[in-house]
Amino acid sequence: MTYDTKSGTGGDQRTRARGMGLAAVRGLALALVSLPGAVLCFVLPLVSIALIPIGVGIVTTPWVLTGVRAFADWRRVLAAEWGGVRIPPAYRPLPKDANPWARTFGMLGDPATWRDLRWLPVDMTAGFVTALLPAVLLFYPLEGFAIAAGLWRVLPDGYWYGFVPVTGQASALGAAALGLGLLFIAHFYTPRLLQVHFQLTRAVLGAGQGELAERVRVLTETRQDAVDTSAAELRRIERDLHDGAQARLVAMGMDLGTIEMLVDKDPEKAKQLVAQARRSSVDALDELRDLVRGIHPPVLAERGLGDAVRALALRLPVASEVNVELSGRAEAPVESAAYFAVSEVLTNAVKHADADRIWIDLHHTYGRLRVTVTDNGKGGAVIGTGSGLAGIERRLGTFDGVLAVSSPAGGPTMVTMEIPCALS
Incomplete structure (x- = not known):
């Protein structure tokens, strides 16, 4: 800037x-x-x-x-x-x-x-x-x-x-x-x-009283969607912990108990189990990091939305260009919603659009955070066809945000997301 x-x-x-x-x-x-x-x-x-x-x-x-x-x-x-x-x-x-x-x-x-x-x-x-x-x-x-x-x-x-x-x-x-x-x-x-x-x-x-009442109804539905999504996310976290890191930690505890018994009788076997326990601890730590990253990425908490999106772009298997014009940071829930929405859009572009180049633009103007993701893929993306865009729309709706998709057959596809917010 x-x-x-x-x-x-x-x-x-x-x-x-x-x-x-x-x-x-x-x-x-x-x-x-x-x-x-x-x-x-x-x-x-x-x-x-x-x-x-x-x-x-x-x-x-x-x-x-x-x-x-x-x-x-x-x-x-x-x-x-x-x-x-x-x-x-x-x-x-x-x-x-x-x-x-x-x-x-x-x-x-x-x-x-x-x-x-x-x-x-x-x-x-x-x-x-x-x-x-x-x-x-x-x-x-x-x-x-x-x-x-x-x-x-x-x-x-x-x-x-x-x-x-x-x-x-x-x-x-x-x-x-x-x-x-x-x-x-x-x-x-x-x-x-x-x-x-x-x-x-x-x-x-502008909308009259009847339209405002309709808007309140839509917001009520999106709030309920947010509650349902949060409950599903908590169940996913519980399942991932139970089936992943927790199971590995239990196995490590059993290995350590066996090591205690074998350390004097069979030192070689004890060394093998120690090495196995070390590998299990590394795997458990990686799974916990992945789980934490899925809940709230550390780079998002430490560096903000701009750098978090840049990190997402660096992991893409296609060429990407990121332009960020943010004079401050939004509230953590808004940043999180925007981050995961961008992540979902990028995943769709890579998996379904057959794109070889993606452009990402983030800026804040007139009290709204606007994120635009454009790819040069085959197009044809429509909200509500199972592409994940409907979920993004519900996620943004929780914050009174909107989603617009322009994706003619043959491309390009432009996905624009707006969330009203103030920057610190």
């Missing part, structure tokens, strides 16, 4: 200028891309729903609404990454084997669907304006400066720059003064205006 050693007003001004330019570019991109997307996502569902009575909409509506949800989720991601505004989705799950009729009316009966459709008209009007304003405040003053520099000579009669009628050099200087004033306002308020856009998105797209 690099740190800016410069301080003072000059550094602050450069930082503010970079933030102003970034907010303007992002706002312009949002306005240009989201407006046609919102219009399309609003019109297509209306047409598809209107075609339900004749049967065509039964087939098309689930696909169209899935596209609307993807568009809304994309905006949720931008709100989190660009504005630090979290807008959690609250869609009701649908059975994987549901027929088109059940999927259509299941999605139409979901309050989150109608919330998305209500948000689209707002996004294409007020949302468009609030996204475009940062770019206007930054770029519109350039026209005023150009007018003062001589552009006024080629402008048509009756041209207005803002509220300034441009008729000659004096009024052109007035346009430049207005542009300077707008640029001064942009210097302080451009990032805040983009934040207003994301706050508006959350106000309309």
